Amino acid sequence: MNTPDTTLISLKDLKTPKGSFLSGNLNDFKKKNKHRILEEWVKEYGELFTIKLGPIKALVSANPDINNTILKQRPEKFRRLSKINEVFIEMGFHTVFNAEGEHWKKQRKPVAEALNVRKVKGYYPIIKEKTSNLISKINGYSNSNKDSIEIINDFIAFTIDVTTEIAFGYKLNTIHNKEDSFQNHLELIFPMINERITAPIPMWRILPNKRDKKLKESLKSIEVIIYQFIKEAKQRLIENPELKENPSNFLEALLVESEKEDTVFDEKTLYGNVIAMLLAGEDTTSNTLSWTLYYLAQHPKIVDKIRKESINCYSGNVADEHNQLVNLKYTNAVIQEAIRLKPTTPILFFQANEDTVINNLSIPKDTRIILQNSHASMQDNNFSNAKQFNPNRWITSECPYKNHNPKVIKAFGGGSRLCPGMYLSMIEMTTVISSICKQFDLNLSVNPSKVEENFAFTVFPENLLVKFTKVN
Numbered sequence: 001m002n003t004p005d006t007t008l009i010s011l012k013d014l015k016t017p018k019g020s021f022l023s024g025n026l027n028d029f030k031k032k033n034k035h036r037i038l039e040e041w042v043k044e045y046g047e048l049f050t051i052k053l054g055p056i057k058a059l060v061s062a063n064p065d066i067n068n069t070i071l072k073q074r075p076e077k078f079r080r081l082s083k084i085n086e087v088f089i090e091m092g093f094h095t096v097f098n099a100e101g102e103h104w105k106k107q108r109k110p111v112a113e114a115l116n117v118r119k120v121k122g123y124y125p126i127i128k129e130k131t132s133n134l135i136s137k138i139n140g141y142s143n144s145n146k147d148s149i150e151i152i153n154d155f156i157a158f159t160i161d162v163t164t165e166i167a168f169g170y171k172l173n174t175i176h177n178k179e180d181s182f183q184n185h186l187e188l189i190f191p192m193i194n195e196r197i198t199a200p201i202p203m204w205r206i207l208p209n210k211r212d213k214k215l216k217e218s219l220k221s222i223e224v225i226i227y228q229f230i231k232e233a234k235q236r237l238i239e240n241p242e243l244k245e246n247p248s249n250f251l252e253a254l255l256v257e258s259e260k261e262d263t264v265f266d267e268k269t270l271y272g273n274v275i276a277m278l279l280a281g282e283d284t285t286s287n288t289l290s291w292t293l294y295y296l297a298q299h300p301k302i303v304d305k306i307r308k309e310s311i312n313c314y315s316g317n318v319a320d321e322h323n324q325l326v327n328l329k330y331t332n333a334v335i336q337e338a339i340r341l342k343p344t345t346p347i348l349f350f351q352a353n354e355d356t357v358i359n360n361l362s363i364p365k366d367t368r369i370i371l372q373n374s375h376a377s378m379q380d381n382n383f384s385n386a387k388q389f390n391p392n393r394w395i396t397s398e399c400p401y402k403n404h405n406p407k408v409i410k411a412f413g414g415g416s417r418l419c420p421g422m423y424l425s426m427i428e429m430t431t432v433i434s435s436i437c438k439q440f441d442l443n444l445s446v447n448p449s450k451v452e453e454n455f456a457f458t459v460f461p462e463n464l465l466v467k468f469t470k471v472n
Contacts, residue, residue: 007360008357008360008361008362009048009360009361009362010362011050011057011059011362011363011364011367014045014048014049014050014059015045015046015049015050016045016049016050016051016052016057017041017044017045017049017051019051019052022054023052023053023054023200024051024052024053024054025051025052025053026052026053026054026198026200029051029053029198030198032452032453032454032455032456033452033453033454033455034347034455035346035347035372035374035453035455035459036453038060038062038347038370038372038375039062039372039374039375039378041060042060042062042372042375047061047062047063047066047375048060048061048062048063048066048361051370053198053200053368054200055200056200056368057368058367058368058369058370059363059367059368059369059370060369060370060372061369061370061371061372062372062373062375062376063359064376064382064407064408065359066358066359066361067371067373067376067410068407068414069358069359070350070358070369070371071371071410071413071414072414073356074350075353076353077352077353077354077356078350078351078352078353078369079350079351079353080349080350080351081197081349081350081351081368082351083197084193084197084349087193087196087197088193088272091189091193091219092219092223092268092271092272092275093272093275093276094268094269094271094272094273095107095269095272095273095275095276107264107265107269107273108420110253110254110257110265111254111273111420112420113253114247114250114253114254115250115420115421115423115424116423117423120322120423120424120427121322123166123424124321124322124427126162126165126166127162127427127428127431128318128319128320128431130158130161130162130165130175131158131318131431131432131435132317132318133158133161133173133175133176134154134155134157134158134175134432134435135317135318135435135436135439136175136176137154137175137176138151138154138436138439138440138468139439139470141468142440142468142469142470143470146467146468147445147465147467148445148446148465148466148467149445149465149466149467149468150464150465151290151293151464151466152286152287152290152460152461152464154175155285155286155287155289155290155432156186156187156282156286157174157175158174158175158286158289158428158432159281159282159285159286159289159428160172160174160186160278160281160282161173161174161175162281162428163277163278163281163282164278165249166249166250166277166281166424167249167250167251167274167277167278167281168226168229168230168233168249168250168251168252168274169233169248169249169251169252170229184218185218185219185221185222186218186222186278186279186282188211188214188215188218189215189218189219189279190279190283190456190457190458191456191457192211192212192215193457194455194456194457197349197457222275223271226271226274226275227267227271229251229274230251230255230267230270230271230274233249233251233252233255234255236252237252237255237256244256250274250277251270251274254270254273254274255270258270277421280419280421281421281424281425283344283457283458283460284344284345284411284425284458285425285428285429286460287344287458287459287460287461288335288338288339288342288344288411288425288429289429289432289433290460290461290464291338291341291342291344291461292334292335292338292429292433293433293436293442293464293466294338294342294444294448294451294461294464295334295337295338295341295389296334296433296437296442297442297443297444297466298389298444298448299389300441300442302334302391303437303441303442305330306330306331306334306433306434306437306438307437307438307471309327309328309329309330309331309434310328310331310434310435310437310438311438312327313327313328313434317435317438317439318431318435319431319434319435322427325427325430325431325434328430328434329395330391330395331430331433331434331437332394332426332430333391333392333393333394333395334391334433335426335429335430335433336391336394336406337389337390337391337393337394338389339409339411340377340383340409341377341378341387341389342453342459342461343373343374343377343409343410343411343459344411344458344459344460345373345410345411345412345413345458345459346372346373346374346455346459347370347371347372347373347374347455348370348371348373348410348413349368349369349370349371350368350369350370350371351366351367351368351369352364352365352366352367352369353365371410373408373409373410376408376409377408377409380403381403382403382404382405382408383401383403383404383405384401384402384403384404385401412425436468439470439471440468440469440470440471441468441469441471442466442467442468442469443466443467443469444464444465444466444467445465445466445467446463446464446465450463451463451464
């Protein structure tokens with residue numbers, strides 16, 4: 001009878017891609033397609049290997065079982081990479097995203113409650129209004145016969161408008177008035193976070209360059225604006241005590257929480273969580289919308305199928321009510337398929353809190369860990385014909401494939417720290433994609449191979465140019 005192998009594997013037993021003598025693999029890891037480089041290394045060195053980032057050795061895991069276990073064992077045995085927290089705190093972001101331990105637990109519940117299904121249903125009129133603004137903008141492109149629209153900028157404006165009103169009740173129309181927005185400030189932050197997390201030496205503290213100085217100015221501008229919103233929200237709660245029982249937005253809900261005896265929501269944490277919601281809502285949702293259009297522009301029959309579904313579900317340009325979205329099953333499947341093929345968070349960074357063993361792999365305390373999650377979603381043993389864009393794989397009655405393993409997809413994280421804004425993001429994306437396909441035909445203005453992936457904490461498309469043509 002065969003007995004299971006209990007021999008422990010240490011990090012020293014794993015292979016390491018060849019790099020330079022001093023910096024190791026750091027130069028490869030600085031490239032904008034670092035997630036794809038890691039995927040290639042998985043093919044060459046297996047699902048477990050190490051890389052050297054200067055003097056630091058990091059474990060890379062593309063093994064779904066190990067990755068799931070690490071996510072489930074947070075926050076006790078694993079945490080986000082400590083440098084992420086260091087960079088966030090330095091920028092003034094004390095948030096549920098980078099908090100750990102008890103501090104995270106006390107933040108998590110009120111943040112999750114402010115973004116639960118019931119609350120998001122109540123936010124739908126905001127999503128509907130902002131989607132209508134977006135459709136109006138795209139209609140203008142169609143009427144003027146513009147051939148090359150870099151649509152990601154409009155998706156960023158849309159998500160900022162939605163998130164700003166949900167976060168603190170402030171109405172923006174960034175879609176039509178770019179100067180009245182956070183966009184120019186926010187778009188600096190994620191690339192700089194990514195750059196600083198992977199930097200072996202914090203040069204911005206020693207000799208700041210122009211981008212460092214510009215970031216500092218943007219952070220200050222955002223801080224002034226949001227602290228003004230906090231001041232106004234506090235005044236509303238004083239003047240309208242009934243809001244304490246039923247807060248009208250995310251900020252008011254956190255302010256109510258800040259009045260409790262054992263709260264962790266001081267002004268820094270309030271500010272941090274509002275800015276985190278803005279950043280997360282703007283970046284991941286706008287990028288996924290962009291990647292979804294990338295595929296739709298190459299598949300007119302899929303656009304037509306979404307159009308027919310939308311016509312059957314609602315009469316106007318945008319779904320009238322939240323409950324109509326339940327019937328947009330194919331639209332949702334299209335988005336799920338885009339997330340599978342182009343996840344905006346293909347790699348996640350962690351650190352071990354203690355010595356631990358997972359599947360015979362010995363992981364010492366403080367080991368830096370990179371979870372490579374996009375590799376698994378491209379394997380035929382998890383998804384039949386994995387490289388093919390086919391939304392039907394997400395619809396039970398129409399799935400043509402044998403293999404279908406959604407558990408390996410970690411676009412919204414996993415375990416107890418699953419992204420609390422996941423449902424809001426899916427509602428935004430379903431509403432937008434349905435509305436666009438109902439009214440417009442889509443064509444790429446460039447060869448698909450010219451649309452490149454750029455990893456700047458999340459993955460966004462470069463050179464995605466689309467033409468919109470109004471349909472009857």
